[in-house]
Amino acid sequence: VPYNLDPKQQAIRDAVKPFAEEHILPVAAEMDRQPDPPVFPKEFYQKLCDQGWPLFPMKKEYGGGGYSFIEYVTLIEELCYYDPPTCLLAAVTELASHPIEAFASEEQKGEWLPRIASGEVLPAFALTEPDAGSDAANNQLSATIDGDDFVLDGEKIFIMHGDVADLLVVFCRVREGDELERKMSVVLVEAPVDGLRRETLKHKMGMRVATTGRLWFDGVRVPRSNLLGERGKGFRYAMATLDSARVGVAAQGVGIAQRALDESIAYAKKRVAFGAPIARLQAIQWMIADMSTRLEAARALTYKAATMHDEGGRYTIEACQAKLYASETAGFCVDRAMQIHGGYGYIGEFSPIEKLFRDQRVLEIYEGTSEIQRLVIGSTLLR
Numbered sequence: 001v002p003y004n005l006d007p008k009q010q011a012i013r014d015a016v017k018p019f020a021e022e023h024i025l026p027v028a029a030e031m032d033r034q035p036d037p038p039v040f041p042k043e044f045y046q047k048l049c050d051q052g053w054p055l056f057p058m059k060k061e062y063g064g065g066g067y068s069f070i071e072y073v074t075l076i077e078e079l080c081y082y083d084p085p086t087c088l089l090a091a092v093t094e095l096a097s098h099p100i101e102a103f104a105s106e107e108q109k110g111e112w113l114p115r116i117a118s119g120e121v122l123p124a125f126a127l128t129e130p131d132a133g134s135d136a137a138n139n140q141l142s143a144t145i146d147g148d149d150f151v152l153d154g155e156k157i158f159i160m161h162g163d164v165a166d167l168l169v170v171f172c173r174v175r176e177g178d179e180l181e182r183k184m185s186v187v188l189v190e191a192p193v194d195g196l197r198r199e200t201l202k203h204k205m206g207m208r209v210a211t212t213g214r215l216w217f218d219g220v221r222v223p224r225s226n227l228l229g230e231r232g233k234g235f236r237y238a239m240a241t242l243d244s245a246r247v248g249v250a251a252q253g254v255g256i257a258q259r260a261l262d263e264s265i266a267y268a269k270k271r272v273a274f275g276a277p278i279a280r281l282q283a284i285q286w287m288i289a290d291m292s293t294r295l296e297a298a299r300a301l302t303y304k305a306a307t308m309h310d311e312g313g314r315y316t317i318e319a320c321q322a323k324l325y326a327s328e329t330a331g332f333c334v335d336r337a338m339q340i341h342g343g344y345g346y347i348g349e350f351s352p353i354e355k356l357f358r359d360q361r362v363l364e365i366y367e368g369t370s371e372i373q374r375l376v377i378g379s380t381l382l383r
């Protein structure tokens with residue numbers, strides 16, 4: 001049991017476990033193996049939304065759990081322990097809802113958040129473009145003012161659930177007359193809509209159940225009242241959203257690392273080589289020792305960042321440290337887990353390690369690569 005859990009965190013762990021054992025574990029491998037491109041699991045997602053305890057942290061008045069952030073990261077950690085892409089189904093909705101809850105008008109919040117919380121509306125967070133990934137401020141998608149409308153032109157890529165979402169939180173630059181504003185804005189786009197074409201990306205390495213989309217906007221028209229928050233504040237909204245989302249990715253890493261460790265301990269005790277369980281071998285014990293030590297450090301960094309989020313101050317560095325360390329720790333742990341499992345780790349038919357290995361890798365890429373976390377930490381400290 002993790003050190004220093006408060007009763008609310010324990011209650012979340014106690015709620016997730018029986019649900020995951022009954023409804024997630026039996027289908028996770030099968031959902032991962034569906035033909036390419038994968039189809040977003042609508043029924044499964046609805047079941048997740050309906051199962052009794054709230055899946056999202058948003059305020060209770062909107063139908064969420066009203067969770068503190070430390071409770072939320074515990075939920076993410078637990079879901080990810082059982083199945084990373086199932087966890088992602090929930091985490092993506094929170095990623096896209098965060099800017100709405102934090103920065104939208106009361107009217108927009110009332111219109112969208114309850115329907116998002118119930119599962120009726122699936123949202124997506126559309127920031128990345130083909131030529132603007134790490135360099136997100138280089139966004140080019142334009143929202144041209146035309147009377148009472150914005151007309152959107154451009155392209156987005158790597159958007160989780162963007163292929164099927166009902167509501168897109170689109171980062172763009174407003175064009176008024178001849179001038180394309182330098183600063184980003186955010187516009188809500190209901191989908192499907194005329195002028196929007198979308199595809200599900202194929203041959204994705206892991207996290208296959210939570211689908212990823214590419215989107216082309218060709219004269220997509222939305223009312224100007226769909227502007228989210230203030231014009232020109234989009235980059236600030238994106239960065240604020242990423243601070244919290246990065247702690248969420250850290251929690252994903254902790255969940256994956258814990259699963260890799262638990263599977264490895266159980267396997268090492270039962271696998272016999274040279275007449276004794278491999279758990280007796282110092283080589284194996286050292287791998288277990290390193291995995292568990294890094295895992296504990298990753299969890300401590302993650303809970304620290306989440307606690308700072310709850311306290312309301314700035315926590316950008318702590319969020320980056322947690323995301324960087326926990327995602328790389330998850331990478332270390334799935335790699336060692338595969339080594340401990342030998343051939344039975346590499347073949348998905350025999351153990352969950354092969355899938356865990358594939359699911360983990362993107363944690364070091366999305367919500368800012370490891371290099372970008374190091375860049376933010378280093379440049380902030382040296383300012």
Ligand SMILES: Cc1cc2nc3c(=O)[nH]c(=O)nc-3n(C[C@H](O)[C@H](O)[C@H](O)COP(=O)(O)OP(=O)(O)OC[C@H]3O[C@@H](n4cnc5c(N)ncnc54)[C@H](O)[C@@H]3O)c2cc1C
Nearest residue numbers: 125126127128133134135158159160365366367368369371
């Ligand atoms: C499965 C998946 C899901 C995703 N989901 C979403 C989503 O829902 N919404 C969304 O908006 N985006 C999403 N993304 C996009 C993701 O955030 C970007 O892929 C990521 O930020 C990296 O951008 P890029 O792929 O363009 O890589 P690039 O920015 O081209 O980077 C390439 C390499 O250069 C390095 N690099 C770049 N700049 C620097 C620098 N200044 N210093 C040092 N190294 C640098 C990078 O670290 C990386 O190693 C998703 C991506 C994936 C793969």
